[in-house]
Amino acid sequence: MPKVTFVAHDGSKTSVDEPDGVSVMQAAQNAGIGGIVAECGGSMMCATCHVYVAEPWLSKLPAMTATESEMLTMTVSERRGTSRLSCQIVLGAALDGITVELPEKQI
Amino acid sequence: MAQDAAPPRGAPASDIDPFSPQHILNPYAWHHEMRELGALVWLTKYRCFFAPRYAEAFQIIADYQSFSSAAGVGHTNFNKEKPWRQPSMLLEADPPDHTPRRAIVGRILSAPNLRVFRSGFEVEANRLIDRLLQQRDVDAVPEVAQAYVLKVFPDAVGIADGDRMNLLKYGTMVFNAFGPQNDIFDESVRDLGEVGPWIMERCQHRNLEPGKLGDQVYQAVSGGQITAEEAPILVRSFLSAGVDTTIDAVGNALWSFATNPAEWAKVKANQGIVKQAFEEVLRYESPFQTFFRTTTKDVELAGVKIPGNEKVMLNIGSANRDPRKWERPDVFDVSRDVRGHVGLGYGIHACIGQMISRLENEVLLTELARRKVDFEVTGPTEYKVHNTLRGFTKLPMRFKQG
Ligand code: HEM
Ligand code: FES
Numbered sequence: 195m196p197k198v199t200f201v202a203h204d205g206s207k208t209s210v211d212e213p214d215g216v217s218v219m220q221a222a223q224n225a226g227i228g229g230i231v232a233e234c235g236g237s238m239m240c241a242t243c244h245v246y247v248a249e250p251w252l253s254k255l256p257a258m259t260a261t262e263s264e265m266l267t268m269t270v271s272e273r274r275g276t277s278r279l280s281c282q283i284v285l286g287a288a289l290d291g292i293t294v295e296l297p298e299k300q301i
Numbered sequence: 302m303a304q305d306a307a308p309p310r311g312a313p314a315s316d317i318d319p320f321s322p323q324h325i326l327n328p329y330a331w332h333h334e335m336r337e338l339g340a341l342v343w344l345t346k347y348r349c350f351f352a353p354r355y356a357e358a359f360q361i362i363a364d365y366q367s368f369s370s371a372a373g374v375g376h377t378n379f380n381k382e383k384p385w386r387q388p389s390m391l392l393e394a395d396p397p398d399h400t401p402r403r404a405i406v407g408r409i410l411s412a413p414n415l416r417v418f419r420s421g422f423e424v425e426a427n428r429l430i431d432r433l434l435q436q437r438d439v440d441a442v443p444e445v446a447q448a449y450v451l452k453v454f455p456d457a458v459g460i461a462d463g464d465r466m467n468l469l470k471y472g473t474m475v476f477n478a479f480g481p482q483n484d485i486f487d488e489s490v491r492d493l494g495e496v497g498p499w500i501m502e503r504c505q506h507r508n509l510e511p512g513k514l515g516d517q518v519y520q521a522v523s524g525g526q527i528t529a530e531e532a533p534i535l536v537r538s539f540l541s542a543g544v545d546t547t548i549d550a551v552g553n554a555l556w557s558f559a560t561n562p563a564e565w566a567k568v569k570a571n572q573g574i575v576k577q578a579f580e581e582v583l584r585y586e587s588p589f590q591t592f593f594r595t596t597t598k599d600v601e602l603a604g605v606k607i608p609g610n611e612k613v614m615l616n617i618g619s620a621n622r623d624p625r626k627w628e629r630p631d632v633f634d635v636s637r638d639v640r641g642h643v644g645l646g647y648g649i650h651a652c653i654g655q656m657i658s659r660l661e662n663e664v665l666l667t668e669l670a671r672r673k674v675d676f677e678v679t680g681p682t683e684y685k686v687h688n689t690l691r692g693f694t695k696l697p698m699r700f701k702q703g
Contacts, residue, residue, distance in 0.1 A: 234412060237645070239656050240411060260401055268408060268413040
């Protein structure tokens with residue numbers, strides 16, 4: 195089961211293991227991580243599942259869709275080059291060990 | 302139930318007519334029957350497949366490459382028959398056409414872009430609640446669901462006040478057209494009159510209030526993301542898809558809580574669960590029940606080989622009550638983990654109006670709960686006889702201060 199580590203805005207870390215096919219957003223919800231709100235449940239309609247993904251993980255992610263890119267213009271915390279929507283990051287062997295950083299605010 | 306000895310299409314067959322008034326009014330009995338019959342059922346009357354269970358319904362909605370929307374999400378196959386109107390630019394389009402439109406309209410209808418509307422919705426909800434507490438006995442369809450949604454939603458789109466009942470006639474017909482061309486559909490067409498041209502006129506830029514959602518679609522034209530011809534059609538899709546559905550959701554929510562007072566008590570005690578409770582309403586009484594996909598090639602589903610260019614029917618009301626997916630599916634339980642319900646669809650075509658319809662419903666339910674209002678059903682209710690929507694035409698209720 196791939197492992198994912200969440201780094202909260204205050205620096206605290208939480209790691210969880212989830213089966214392949216679960217999104218990073220769902221992993222956060224299953225683990226009760228407060229820094230991800232995910233108001234739309236993964237439909238790319240809320241931008242409240244915003245995360246920053248540093249290398250080496252960023253370049254392992256599939257390319258962003260047009261909708262994800264548009265939605266990232268609506269984030270409350272600043273959009274950076276490393277910004278992604280965690281509902282669009284699906285766990286699998288290639289992403290085992292991924293770390294994502296949570297922004298200061300989602301709403 | 303005529304069941305062919307040898308299934309003609311590799312799937313069990315049924316001669317049921319899901320679009321007969323009798324089955325429309327009692328959906329959960331025939332959903333159960335179909336789910337038990339098979340994962341994929343051949344409907345002899347409509348010569349199409351039907352996937353009544355959650356797993357296959359989800360698989361179909363998720364796999365937009367095998368199951369196309371561009372041939373229409375109704376029973377009519379646009380590859381074989383001319384569509385009755387220009388197909389919807391979002392709902393009835395596949396990638397790549399769908400993609401840029403979805404991106405731009407998705408941003409306009411996204412939660413962050415809608416936050417400015419919350420306080421206005423709250424004002425309207427409270428006005429309505431004041432009125433309800435005075436009147437006490439009302440028919441909640443016209444006096445709550447329609448009154449509230451026809452006020453706040455077209456205001457948010459930027460449509461001028463007046464003649465808003467026309468929006469209901471239009472929406473009713475559009476959603477009936479996703480079913481077969483039966484008497485129900487014919488009647489909604491007869492009722493339509495001159496509403497078609499009226500609505501197109503309302504969707505022109507000059508008639509939309511600056512800064513509101515409709516105007517924002519036209520602003521995307523200046524940005525070059527969509528064309529000037531596409532803008533009014535996209536605005537019209539808000540009006541056709543966003544009114545009846547949300548009105549039905551409000552009515553279904555009121556009925557679900559009124560008939561399950563313990564669940565309403567939980568919401569009154571903790572308004573933090575309103576969002577989740579509304580998701581349970583969408584699972585339990587899904588307003589938009591039936592739609593179709595068309596296979597783009599031979600596809601194997603649940604062990605059945607479906608040839609290309611065949612219609613496959615989905616019923617998300619049935620998927621949302623499949624006991625293979627949900628524990629005690631026929632119980633309305635605001636505490637359940639309702640994630641994964643398909644009341645708003647899923648994937649690239651997932652309802653693009655989901656955040657505004659949620660906002661409308663959440664605000665109304667939150668204000669009712671915050672003010673400790675109780676409501677009960679006081680007389681016989683009537684469901685609409687509609688090809689694809691589930692909601693009330695009559696819902697007598699009494700509202701009182703709890
Ligand atoms: C509670 C109310 C609503 C319900 C239950 C609902 C339900 C749905 C469902 C199930 C779909 C998916 C259809 C499919 O996969 O073929 C959908 C798509 C759609 N809805 Fe909604 N809807 C609601 C409110 C709204 C509102 C308020 C709007 C407009 C602002 C809207 C506009 C649309 C559009 C344009 C699509 C097509 C999206 C696409 O294909 O990309 N809906 N809706
Ligand atoms: S959960 Fe809403 S955009 Fe990711």
